Amino acid sequence: MQPLRSAVASAVVMTACAIALAPTAAQADEGPAGKGDMSFSVIDAKSAIPRTGTFQLRDLARYGVEQKAVNRLAEGRTSGAADTAEKAAPAASAAPAAPDPAYSIVGEWKDKDGWDTTMRQGKWPGGDYGFGLTKVDQKHNLSLAAVKATTKYPRPTGGKKQQGGTSYIYVTDVLHVKCSGWWIFRTCRVVDVKAVDAVVNFRTLRDNKPFGVVTAYCENTPGRCPDWVRQAINI
Amino acid sequence: MGARPVRPSRRWPGAEWWAPLLAGLAAIQRAGAASGPLLAAVELTGEAPTVTAVWPDGSRTTVTPDPEADTQALRDLLAVSGTDTDYPTPGASDPFRLKYAWLLEELSGASDAWFAYTEEPVRLLSVRADETAGAEDITVGVGRPGRGDELSVVFRLGDCEDVIGIPYAIAAQAAGAGPVRVVPLRLPD
Structure with a gap:
């Protein structure tokens, strides 16, 4: 015994x-960081996060959200890490400066298929005209990081489709989530969903780089996306 | 959830059915800007699209193309010659037909302006170009199925660099317009 x-x-x-x-x-x-109510937004890269009912915060890792993002949420940090840093960071580009500053490159990355993608400074003369980061940011309230994430993590089915000779459209879902409780055991539910579309033209310009991002916006929203879309935790 | 083309193209699944046709017509108009026909009317209603070409001698030809046909097949149908060429965005002093070709190309690559951008649904019904008496008007027919009506958006192109994104502007302006039949497109200052 x-x-x-x-x-x-x-x-x-x-x-x-x-x-x-x-x-x-x-x-x-x-205190508030470790427990209590919180809200955040997240890109549902695998289309796996339940849109109805509840789930635990820790389950996000199983739904395809990076563990470090889940850990940040558990600690009460609810904003995306890259938003302000990515907004206007110029990319290191070997190409000579474009004569028109609207065509200067402000970001370069590879999309989900490894395709070279660019974001140019662009312009927004008002209304629904324009292209590039200036329009995406000032008219639609999306960051360079948000657009990059849309092209890197589109919906697993039909998230990247050709819509022109050299144009492709990417779609990803950003979920607005509210949680209550404690740490990674918080109980969460999705309270809103926005589909974000990004249109990229891969036509090569004289600098031997793609034209790049034409526009990006929240679907059926000609104006600004809600701030929570821009602040997704895993952007 | 998620916006989709109303009738997806077989060639370009993310685009409306008319997108490849407009791209092919853009290439033909661009190649024939100097001496070929003006592709004066592209009608996208009905069972099949029609394209009306106006020749330099004033004669007209209307054809019914396969919207998925490639550019060479369209050339054969219209009995025109030419090859695809690369193109810069036309400036204010460039010929009207080059600007019109640019518009057709822009429309072809931005189907999402019609099914994903606006708050209420809009449909591209037609594109017409009129260069008679130096008018250089472009008229885009837009359907608004939610309201059961249609209207025309009319404009002239200056420097095309200033109106990159024009498909979104046309769609948004048509969606937001009141119960009118003709809407002049607001161009940037």
Whole structure:
């Protein structure tokens, strides 16, 4: 009997330690950061996050959200890491400066299929004209990072389609999520969904780079996307 | 959820059915800007599209192309010659037909302006060009199935660099217009 009591006693001690560890790890985030209500937005790259019902915050990793993004959420950090940094960062480009600044390249990356994609500074003369980052940012309230993410993580089915000789349209879903409770065990539900479209023209210009992003917008929304779309945690 | 082409092209699944046709017509108009016909009317209603070409001698030809046909097949149907060429965006002083070709190309690559951009649905019904008496008017017919009506958006092209994105402008202006039959397209200052 003696060994069993020890085993039980040990088990009780270990369990107590496990419970203790969690609050300890979260102590730095005691208060609003570690528990309570929170809201955030996330790109549903695998179209796996349930749109109805509830799920736990920790389940996001299973739904395809990067673990480090989930960890940030657990700590109460709800904004995307790249938003302000990406907004106007000029890309290191070997191409000579374009004579028209609207065609200067402000971002270069590879899309989901490894295709070279560019974002040019662009212009927005008003209304629904224009192209590039200036229009995407000032008219539609989307960042370079948001557009890049749309082309890298479109819907798994039909998220990238050809819509012209050299034009492609990408679609991704950004979910607005509200959670309550504690740490990664928070109970969450999707309260809004916005589809983000990005149109990219791969026609090569004189600088041997693609024309790039023509426009990006929230579907059926000619104006500004909600701020929560721009601030997705995994952008 | 998610916006989709009303009738997707077989060649370009993300585009409306008329997109390849407009791209082919753009190439033909561009190649024949100096001496070929003006592709004066492209009608996209009805069972099949029609294209009316107006020749320099004033004669007209109307054909019914396969909207998925490639550019060479369209050339054969219209009995024109030419090859695809690369093109810069036309400036204000470039010929009207080059600007018109540019518009057809822009429309061909932006189907999403018609099914994903506006709050209410709009449909591209026709594109017409009129260069008689130096008018150089372009008229785009737009259907508004939600309201059961249609209207025309009329404009002239200056420097095309200033109106990149024009398909979105046409669609948005038509969607937002009141119950009118003709709408002048607002161009940037």
